[in-house]
Amino acid sequence: MIEKALKGNSNYWMWLAFLTAFIAVGAICYLRQFFLGMYLTGMGRDLSWGLYISQFTFLVGVAAGGLMLVLPYYVHNYKVFGRITILGEFLAIGALVMCLMFIMADIGQPLRGLNMILHPTPNSMLFWDMCVLLGYLGLNVICGWVILTAERKQVKPPKWVYIFVYISIPFAVSIHTVTAMLYCGLPGRHFWLSAITAPRFLASAFAAGPALIVIACLIMKRVAHFDAGKEAINKLTTIIMYAALINAFFVCMEFFVGYYSNIPGHMHSLQYLFFGLEHNGHVYNNLVPFMWSSVLLCFGGLGLFAYMKIANVYSDLMVGVGCAAVFIALWLDKGLGFVMGGLVVNPLEEIVEYYPTANEIGITLGIWATGFLLVTVLYKIAVGVEHEVEA
């Protein structure tokens, strides 16, 4: 089936070349970091996790978001998602590969990465995160490939693959839960030490993942004659709305607990993210514009969807804009604010702000480009198979 990815029009190749340029820059940046050291990043003694880990966290969510297609189709037999379920699985593969790359970019001794397996440590959440991420990646590769192969041959997928499909459902939940557990079990990190972290991660994942799939569907409708169907897109926007609303509700609960209890540690990060934190006469507020953009984009996107539902209108443009708004909003919230907001006050209650360096951003973009390239190729194969079956 891979041959389907080797035949494409000039736009396809231009897009791949565009991504490859970013990958090349990212690779050079990574080699610099590998040979010179991680002082090339903006991370430091107090802010020792940064852009890499926050991207990782966000992308685990994107990977888990595919569940919103798999679950209705396989468990509730919701046939409308039949054509696009494979997109959820392939998106998960791309997102998980990005996750693993971000982890490798983040660790100081990548050549010793196998120590995680050679010295397994069940009390570390990172060990379990590795287990579930690799497990989920394997499940998606198996399910996606086998089901697509069966579709191409126009036979029913073999029965055994459904076992893996059903296992992948709790796995999708577990990858983001365990990723949340990396954060929410740390004493002294007040912003993260919240039982709602994992549910909040899941809620935002179930909005961000499907939003990206909808955007991909709309693009493929224009460039690859692949129509997911209006009903499927509409249903997905409903799912995105509810998930994003639940996420917003959880954020509001964090605000209530922090500000009503009036416990400084619980307010610091929210204060920093949304209003600016005053300390020794200096106001630290780097992320304030980003977080308010997140709020506006999220409610803007939700408003647009609500208008479409109430007025019973539909346009690809409105759906696309709404999904892009929600996706960017959730990226700002989780891919930027969550990690950096949680770390801005160090254990000695000093305030240190984070400025990612150009090298670090180069690596980050390179990894995103790699993921997009992988997803493009996988989607090309999936769409190619659909066309072949239809023809």
Added chain:
Amino acid sequence: MYNKRFIIPGLAILVLIVTFPLWFNAFSKASAVPKPELPPGGEKQCVASIPEMRASHMVMLNEWRDAVLRDEDRVAVTVNGKEYRKGLQMACMQCHSNKEKFCDSCHEYASVKPYCWDCHLTPAVLATKKETH
């Protein structure tokens, strides 16, 4: 055979590439088998026989490392009545003070790059920033 004129030269190039290490070595000046320099202090005896040390010093170093660092087992090793501390920088290097002529001579020949020296200080490196008093 179809495409004979592509396949046969292609095969020939493949064989050449695969056997590159062999004929490269055959034609290049063969490097001499290294002769590591013995300790300058004239020590003749080590914690184990030469063949054993040659074959498995790295295993032993790893076990010493774990014993000292992780199991708080710093008890010295006694061989033929002589005590040896467990350690690299603070034990092995006391006799084998010539890392460049002892360790490196074989490691370079075998193209192994142990990361010991990223942290552990050799007498030569120590001499570059010696305590002044």
Added chain:
Amino acid sequence: MDKQRRKFLKIAGVTALAGLSAPAVIKLTSSPALASSETPGEAAGHAAPAEAHGAEGHGAEQAAHTGVRLGMLIDMRKLYGRPDLMDKATAACHKVHNVPHIENKKNEIKWLWHAPFENVFPEHSSYHESKVTAENDFMVLCNHCDEPPCVRVCPTKATFRDEKTGIVAMDFHRCIGCRFCMMGCPYGARSFNWMDPRPYIKEYNADFPTRMRGVVEKCNFCGERLALGQEPACVEAVKEVGAFVFGDLNDPNSEIRQRLDQDHTIQRKPSLGTKPSVFYIV
């Protein structure tokens, strides 16, 4: 596809998976006693008795660990108005352990340092603080917790609690540099080697290695000096005023226990349940 080949590929795939996961499974199920493989020359070392400290069975995870639990009492009264002594202790520690001196605050590495009261004890009120606490800095170092969160989160056991001494130690050989321990530590005691530390070390101490870039480091309670019967470097450095008292917290007759009986002491962030082994008299 040819049936035979399919079958072969299936079996090969399953075998490869099993092979990949085998080390983890074996490691998780085997006890350390079974895992030792004797090497020539080392037999003598194994046969010799273990350390003099008789660590009593640490099998049961009780409220507090039994056996030796090394701790430190910092009598700040002896250091008030004497920042020179605090710097002296820091200098001694950093020299003994080849800790690099990196000016840039982002990349700096420190094992023992001093900071204002409000930073060291953020859980204690600094509102209308006394002149003495407002004007003086307080010593900061790894707390060598009895329930260390850094050890709990480390994915490779590169940082671990030494059962024979209670020291929370680092195995730099094993650290993969994920910095999860720095997230777990609520005391900011850990530093990461963002760059090669060697150019920033003024004078090498021949009795301790340096570190490489990409690993985390912190105070080790001078485990290597204790093994030689020496005191921790900071204790020795300010011996003249006796500001640091070091000893076994589980031994009722130790000097540190008697000093703890005498005076009221405080700890950093006791509410987090980490059970620090460093006490302060302020």
